Amino acid sequence: MGDRDPRLPLTRAGHDRAAVHRLDEAWLAQAWATPETRVLVIEQGKVHWTDAGGPALVLVGPGDAPEGERYFLGLDPDGVAFFAVAAAALPEGVDAQVGHLFTLGSTLGERDAGLLVHAYGLENWHRTHTFCARCGQPTEPVAAGHVRKCTVCAAEHFPRTDPAVIMLVVDPQDRALLGRQTSWPEKRFSTLAGFVEPGESLRQAVIREVAEEAGVRVADVTYIDSQPWPFPSSLMLGFHATSVDDRIDVDGTEIAEARWFSREELRAAVDAGEILLPGAISISRHLIELWYGEPIPETNKW
Template identity: 50%
Template sequence: MTYAHEQLAADPHDRLGLRRGDDDWLRARWADPASRVLEVRGSRARPLDGRLVWTSPADAPDGLRLLLGEQDGAAWFAVVTEGRSARVEDGWLPLRGLLPALDDDVAVREAPLAFHALGMAEWLFATKFCPRCGGGLEPQKAGHELRCSRCGRSQFPRTDPAVIMVVTRGEPGAPDETCLLGRNAAWPEHRYSSLAGFCEPGESLEDAVRREVAEETGVVVGEVRYFGNQPWPMPASLMLGFHARAETETIEVDEHEIADARWFTREQMRAEAEAGSLVLPGGVSISRSLIEHWYGGPLPGQW
């Protein structure tokens, strides 16, 4: 079974990292009408008729050019323009709002390019000054490096590792095996997901899984097995998925991040998802993949 989070990364573009400093090559590809360009205003893009709009360089606005790479023999770029006028009411959406535009057979091929573009734009939007001396930063290497005009120190895009896990208890595959899902305090009633959290400095990924589950629900986890990963530039995360086996059952939510957490059997999960009393994450997320992998197939409904 192929999961949606895998489809979004199934056809990655060649990022052409060695071409980022090749000004002659960049000029030639920008002059090529076959090259494709996505405008990103601030850190948002604007779909048209439910699809991202890629134009030729001749039709692209002025702005900071980012080389995304090559796909199907064409060069793909993003142009980052001023973000003050990027309003939701005018159709400019952050990456989370663009996910429906990346969920058909054609757009799935563009998803790695869009994730690259929006992730880079968010980094550029948030990184204005050198953290060492406070000097101004100047873009280099087709937007993938920022160099301080005062001390010369370079800054590069950062990705924060985050763990996301399905926690289970009971005999694997048995009818009474259960899966632990939680509801964030900011979410509406009935919306549940797998637990997640950021890895701390000096911490292994497996220990991060155990710590986050214990902090959020009070459940003690033993065995932790890797499942897969998904880039999630909202704004700058790499989601690392795991299966975790619980050693305790009692739930004590932290009442800060997590408002509620419950154990579900497969039958309970199916029945409540069908009834709408359990609303699971969208199909493109690794959380959905983790849950459906444990369940054994597709489930109805989504955020």
């Protein structure tokens, strides 16, 4: 893969989540009172960042952080504590740009990428799970933002993660199967993917999803890697799989079209602008390039 970092962009992290401190209110209060502590302000997924010296998050001291729910993210190797604050609005008058995990995730350094994916997942979950699933009453954050507790029945609720399989399927001629969802514009192609159903193994999910979406029968399934995908709350589990033949019969509901590509055909289609591949932040791009054998340069991206 050349000089490219072999790790998936959203799996990089430079902080220790230090979960042992989440229930220690005295320790958390002391960490918040320490001037060296750094705070990431986030507002519905948006953050401030700067490109001075390379893309980096804008982190502030506790005294400069606005009001909002506070989440403890962890410690760096030097013991510096990191928090996120979910604010009603990003602070004004900051000499910085406004960005989002989807656009920043593959450009940030290791520490900032890890902090942002952690904060993004927590903030989205808290914002959309304010009531108890058991009794319907309001919940409040506890455990430094990693649990919500019902204010009436005391039920504890934990951040949601939905497992999804994503797979690069090849046929007996080693051609890769790429498809276009019905909701995507023309030319956008990617690997197939789908959510794991209750009582289903990952292998079973790969076989079922490929059959349902593209009518392709899969024999061999090999796990490759995983990546958090908090848009809003998925964990993508990546696979390579082999079909028993090259027949395709798309469902027309989720997948509008699907095609087999040899390496030469894929490169020619990308160079000609006939198809657009998924961006560098995604595990789907990683799976495609593992099969292809090297990074695939392109001028047009998602």
